[in-house]
Amino acid sequence: MLHLNKVSYHPTATPQPIIEDITLTLKPQTLGLIVGTSGSGKTTLLEILAGLAEKTSGEIHWNTEQLTSEELQQLSGIVFQFPERHFCGCNILEELRLGHPELSANRVQEALTEVGLEQISYNTPPHALSGGQQRRLSLAVQLIRQPNILLLDEPTAGLDWLMKEQLVNLLTRLKEHWTLLVVTHDASDLVNIADYCWRIEAGKLEAVSQDSFPVKAKSRLKL
Numbered sequence: 001m002l003h004l005n006k007v008s009y010h011p012t013a014t015p016q017p018i019i020e021d022i023t024l025t026l027k028p029q030t031l032g033l034i035v036g037t038s039g040s041g042k043t044t045l046l047e048i049l050a051g052l053a054e055k056t057s058g059e060i061h062w063n064t065e066q067l068t069s070e071e072l073q074q075l076s077g078i079v080f081q082f083p084e085r086h087f088c089g090c091n092i093l094e095e096l097r098l099g100h101p102e103l104s105a106n107r108v109q110e111a112l113t114e115v116g117l118e119q120i121s122y123n124t125p126p127h128a129l130s131g132g133q134q135r136r137l138s139l140a141v142q143l144i145r146q147p148n149i150l151l152l153d154e155p156t157a158g159l160d161w162l163m164k165e166q167l168v169n170l171l172t173r174l175k176e177h178w179t180l181l182v183v184t185h186d187a188s189d190l191v192n193i194a195d196y197c198w199r200i201e202a203g204k205l206e207a208v209s210q211d212s213f214p215v216k217a218k219s220r221l222k223l
């Protein structure tokens, strides 16, 4: 269980805190969704949870253990917005093993299977994949490290409706095994599969019910 207690991020250079007194709990094998407009602090919050930025106050716990940034780096896997822009392996195998050359062939295969890319040849360059497959690969790059929390920044941004639907189906499957925290400016793609929802505004978080977000007509039909 991930628990944040009054986490703030207030660099001395900024007049207002960028993240202010955020308290939230995320249970294992659930998907938490944080919705907010551009500049509300979503990416900053994920960077703190990924151990890439240092909170200025508050506590972050995993179960009973309080975590430092270094520990968060081990515990979390972050998939940045437009992750495909940052691929740097020559092929899928290299991309998955970047920084972890010791990972077994088995782990590589497991990660690709988790995201439905098991049929793709290891020699395929990441850029030769379709847009939807590239998003899947970037999820596999994090899953291969077996993170306790998977952090996703705007995972549906820039995808067409079919790719979005496939990604939403994949995230629904992934939350059976993993704990996911997703931030987005557009709730409608993901609100149906969220177990908990929050709204973030000017760095402040408030829990809200799923019903407070408009759902796309197409998703409504499926329900």
Ligand SMILES: Nc1ncnc2c1ncn2[C@@H]1O[C@H](COP(=O)(O)OP(=O)(O)O)[C@@H](O)[C@H]1O
Pocket (backbone or CB within 6 Å): 011, 013, 014, 018, 036, 037, 038, 039, 040, 041, 042, 043, 044, 045
């Ligand atoms: N290190 C920083 N120093 C000063 N301002 C920052 C820093 N990081 C982010 N910001 C500002 O904090 C706010 C939140 O940014 P961000 O987390 O990227 O929002 P979002 O992801 O919701 O669009 C923005 O106004 C941004 O300009």
Ligand SMILES: [Mg+2]
Pocket (backbone or CB within 6 Å): 042, 043, 044, 081, 153
């Ligand atoms: Mg952002």
